[in-house]
Amino acid sequence: MSSETALAAERRARGLAPFLRSQMRNIAPFLTLIFLSAFFAFASPSFATLDNLGNILTQVSVTGIIAVGLTFVILCAEIDLSIASIANVTGIAVAYFTLQESYVNIANIPLPGAVAIILSILLCALLGLVNALGLTMIGIPSFIMTLAMMQIAAGISALLVRGQIAYKVPSLITTLGSGSIGGIPWIVIVAAIMLLGGHLVLTYTRFGRYVYMVGGNREAAEYSGLNVKLILGSVMVISAVCSGIGGMLGVAHFGSAQQNEFDTYLLDSIAAVVVGGTSLFGGRGGIGNTIVGLFVLGVLNNGLDHVNIDSFLKILIRGLILLAALVINVYAQRLREKAAE
């Protein structure tokens, strides 16, 4: 009897169709990417060039840095809506602590570059910690907690710059944000290193395993004696720090620090993670998915510029693509559950 069930289980495990179904969330985004790339390559001769690949990479870098932390959060079946605001306030803070040109009318506190960077990172970590405490100690759902934090961070930004624009950031940040080495922009390298780091942590460390397990079944994680609150709190801090780094490099990349500079990055980062196939219900996906998602978004944004489309229509198209990705995301979860039955 037992060998029979073993055989049946093996057969189910080895069958090709169930395997493909269970891998739907990885396959679908990849097919989308190939399809979009092929379409734009066909539609525009300027799309499929090495130069343009460099453009795409640079364009998705800031989103990529922010999305690393967000991937951790979404893997835990939580959400962080304060990422763009925290990126903004951190970028503004690092400029606030840097000596500005005399025509910049901000009552700032110039400090040595290293100190400015450390203070800024502490600031975003602190904001992440407030998110973490609200979520785990008080029990505010992350959706609402981070919505409040979005306002708080925007408020701090407003108080720091008071409608003005700052331009100078520490030289290290300037280099990493807008410099390049051997023709490769530093910001692309930083994004690649952070994505790789996120991948290594999620795949090869104990903490990474805990993130997946808490996302997969939070109740079971608690009954297994994991400190679920500590893990959830940690991912909120990780998300805030990644956003902060993205914000600092972003300010250098754009050449200025001002209010509402990162507003589009909230949607872009969430879209990158979800379009890539990381499950909104937690426990499935990873940085690999996020990278595919980043490319889908990057190719889409960049490609639409190449094919001469009504720029107002572009917004709608992006929305529709995001909706399609969400449908696939939820559908893939269901297929997977069915395959596991």
Next chain:
Amino acid sequence: MPEVRSPILELQGITKSFGGVEALRGVDFALHPGEIHGLVGENGAGKSTLMKIIAGVHSEFSGRFLIDGQETHFRSARDAHAAGIAMVHQELSVAPDLTVAENVFLGNQPTNALGLVQWRRMAREAGEQLARFGIDVDPMSRLGDLPIGLQQLIEIARVLFSGARIVILDEPTSALSPPEVERLFATLRRLREEGTAIVFISHFIEDILRVSDIVTVFRNGRKVAETASAATSKGALIEAMIGRGGEALEHSYTDDLMLPRPSDSQVVLKVDQLSLSRSLKDITFEARAGEVLGIYGFMGCGQQELSRILFGKLKPDSGTLAVDGTPKTFASTAAARRAGVALVPESRRDMLFHQEPVYKNISISILDRISSLLLKPAQERDIAQRQVEQLQIRPPVVGLDLGMLSGGNQQKVALAKWLTYPPKLLVLCEPTRGMDVGAKNDVINIVRDLRAKGLAIIVLSTEPETVLSLADRILVLKRGALVREFSNEPVSKDRLLEAA
């Protein structure tokens, strides 16, 4: 009051099977207006199945079903409702976020000509109805803010006052305090005077004897006795419920089982005066190394809450815990695990990761012992493979997703996760529920092995067999309080039932 009136409900030769297993075999049942009819029987004896047939939940069965002498066939619960049959299910089914009044009128709120809800009228009428029941609450307060017992009473009140001619109450008293039980009984008696027919199912045989006119006993899908309450006793009913001699299935525990002398080994867990709102009252006991302590009680007696407190998932209102003599207040389940406490809850869904492979399920609780920063998957698989072989988990493939294993094998995985580095105290909730005989025996042997290794083990169960087959010492938990300890004395299923 001798009944000469014709029955309002009559069932003849009812047979019902689920997938080839007969849950009811040729049952006759009659219910008269103005009668409170008690039903007793063990879990799975067929009481609930019969009631679900009456309430229209199960529509496929064979046999005759008559209401007011007319042959009837309900196709849904809606049909039964229309015929004046209402049921209060064992699990609370209220809307905690709505007001008391909305709950009382759930589904038929009074509306005006425009279809708008008449709030003032609804509140007034709900208040009047509840007052008849002796419940004095603001009808506009949120139901979820009230104590569980009161919520249950309000749910019962809703059904009792819905105008139904036949009311079925499934375990209505499990969450009620003694005065609340009194109020319920007074109301039932009043409704009886008004001619309502009431079916009352309960594990609490004293309650059945006190309130009902007639008692019917079920065993293994058959009706085995029907007597006037005044003419029977608790002992006689228990005997009828569990049966003596011939009919017993595999191994019955009706014969006395001699419990060993209490062990004098080291005390691993000391619980002192533990209380939790309405669930637990002044619980005090000890668990010793190399001993299996059984805690028996009916559903809702507070076992679940007790097990959660021991594992740091719930915080008690008062009282203390000490592990190995050190007082503990667990801030999280992680703290309890580090202190050497392990829990296997009654629901496998709650403690396993169905979409993850078996080895990750087994290693999750010991990851911090085998890796500080980086994972060691090879070692994880080795450890899992050893557990899988030792516990004979089938199929023995640690890379398979857990969801592909059978229920019994999943239960073994739930145990396996605690066994590589055995805890000091292992708390098992319903360790053999829903298992076939083979898997049950496997689990019993595993637990005995662990006891031999010197673990303190607590087994909490609502099934007397489970406790009897495993425990060296048995505590009986009744409505949140420990009422009896069996130790160094003969014990049997009827003695346990008697105590609970």
